[in-house]
Amino acid sequence: MELRQVKYFVAVAEELHFGRAAERLHIVQPAVSQQVRRLEKEFGVELFDRSRRAVRLTGAGRALLPHARALLAAERAVAEAMDTVRGEQESTLRVGTSTGLGLRLDAVLTALSERAPRLLVELVSGTTALRLQQVRDGDLDATFVRGADRAPGLELLPLWRDELVAALPAAHPLAGRDGIDLADLAGLPLRIASRESNPHLVDTVVDACRVAGFEPVMGPAFTTDQDTLAAIATGRSSWSVYFAAQAAVQPAHRIAFRPFTGPAAAPSLPTCLAVRPGPPSRRLAALLVACGEVGDGAP
Numbered sequence: 370m371e372l373r374q375v376k377y378f379v380a381v382a383e384e385l386h387f388g389r390a391a392e393r394l395h396i397v398q399p400a401v402s403q404q405v406r407r408l409e410k411e412f413g414v415e416l417f418d419r420s421r422r423a424v425r426l427t428g429a430g431r432a433l434l435p436h437a438r439a440l441l442a443a444e445r446a447v448a449e450a451m452d453t454v455r456g457e458q459e460s461t462l463r464v465g466t467s468t469g470l471g472l473r474l475d476a477v478l479t480a481l482s483e484r485a486p487r488l489l490v491e492l493v494s495g496t497t498a499l500r501l502q503q504v505r506d507g508d509l510d511a512t513f514v515r516g517a518d519r520a521p522g523l524e525l526l527p528l529w530r531d532e533l534v535a536a537l538p539a540a541h542p543l544a545g546r547d548g549i550d551l552a553d554l555a556g557l558p559l560r561i562a563s564r565e566s567n568p569h570l571v572d573t574v575v576d577a578c579r580v581a582g583f584e585p586v587m588g589p590a591f592t593t594d595q596d597t598l599a600a601i602a603t604g605r606s607s608w609s610v611y612f613a614a615q616a617a618v619q620p621a622h623r624i625a626f627r628p629f630t631g632p633a634a635a636p637s638l639p640t641c642l643a644v645r646p647g648p649p650s651r652r653l654a655a656l657l658v659a660c661g662e663v664g665d666g667a668p
Contacts, residue, residue: 372444374408375437377401378416382434385424461489462652465500465512467640471614473531473663474513480659488652504643510653516569516638525641528660532628532637533574534616537608538601539625548630551581558588558607560597569638574610577629577636598624610636 380390381401391398409416416430426434462481466474478490493500493509500512505522517525535549537557543549555578564571578585588607591597601607602623611619616626629635642660649657 370408370411371404372440374404375440377404378408378430379434379437379441381405381417381424382426382430382437385426387424460487460652461491462656463491463493463509464656465493465495465503465509465643467497467513467515469515469531469612469615470513470640471612471616471618473529473614473640475618476663477656477659480662481656484659485652485655488655501643504645507645510650511642511644511656513640514643515640516573517641517643520643522646523643524646525643526657526660528640528642529664530637530639531612531614532635533610534613534626534628535608536598536601536611536616536621536624536626538606539623541606541625544625544627546627549627550631551577551629551636552583552631554578554608555581555583555585557586558605559585560588560591560601560607560609562591570610573636573638577634580634581631594619594621612638 377390377394377400380393381387384390384393387401387405388398391401394401405416412429412433414429415427416433418425418427481488481490493503493512495503497514497517500509501514501520501523503509504512513528514520514525515531519525535551535554537544537549537554543553559574559578561571561574575585589600591609597609598619598621601609602621611626613626613628619626642657644653
């Protein structure tokens with residue numbers, strides 16, 4: 370039994386005329402007759418009493434009619450439910466976030482809400498590899514990534530460069546300066562993520578230290594903001610790095626965040642938006658415009 374046959378049966382049952390049923394269904398009459406006959410053959414009963422003067426439902430037809438209507442109502446309910454889901458998906462933007470976006474992310478979301486006020490945004494965290502795979506699978510519309518120069522199967526759209534700043538104890542003599550020459554940190558242990566967890570960040574900082582003339586002394590690995598900053602503030606003097614946009618909103622009363630100055634360029638990492646190839650959806654296009662409005666003008 371096909372839903373098409375049920376639909377044709379109901380139309381004939383309500384019109385009691387094959388010709389009018391065909392007009393209602395916008396098809397030719399022979400097609401209606403053929404499908405009703407197939408339905409009767411499948412059930413092994415006559416559903417209509419056909420005569421030259423009139424078409425009437427048989428007992429079997431009357432028994433089938435309420436169930437047939439229920440089937441068609443269920444079909445409409447399913448279609449409406451899927452329309453609702455599709456509408457929600459089309460009005461929800463799912464974006465993967467990268468650690469340390471800070472004010473950058475806030476500026477992008479503000480610009481996006483101004484451009485598309487009805488668009489819902491769902492932010493998703495996770496490892497870089499996981500978020501990239503979610504974009505490939507269509508579970509995310511896009512994800513922010515830092516430092517990556519390739520992502521197989523995806524396009525990397527450059528957005529901006531995020532400068533790094535030094536995080537050191539507020540009581541340290543260097544904290545009294547407006548900026549810090551990277552070379553002045555040569556004797557302090559560096560608390561940073563393991564290279565396995567964040568190779569782009571580690572390589573950027575280590576390379577900057579080498580350009581400044583020293584090999585960084587590695588201290589305990591960076592764990593969480595709370596624990597690492599507490600250890601820097603109260604333990605043996607050490608330092609770490611934060612993205613400037615993150616440092617601007619990071620609560621840390623006994624920590625000083627200072628920009629890098631001096632002859633060596635301040636270390637920074639490029640941020641890209643990873644998307645699937647092809648024309649962007651309407652919601653993704655709005656995000657791209659918002660990112661473009663923020664650009665390097667954001668903190």
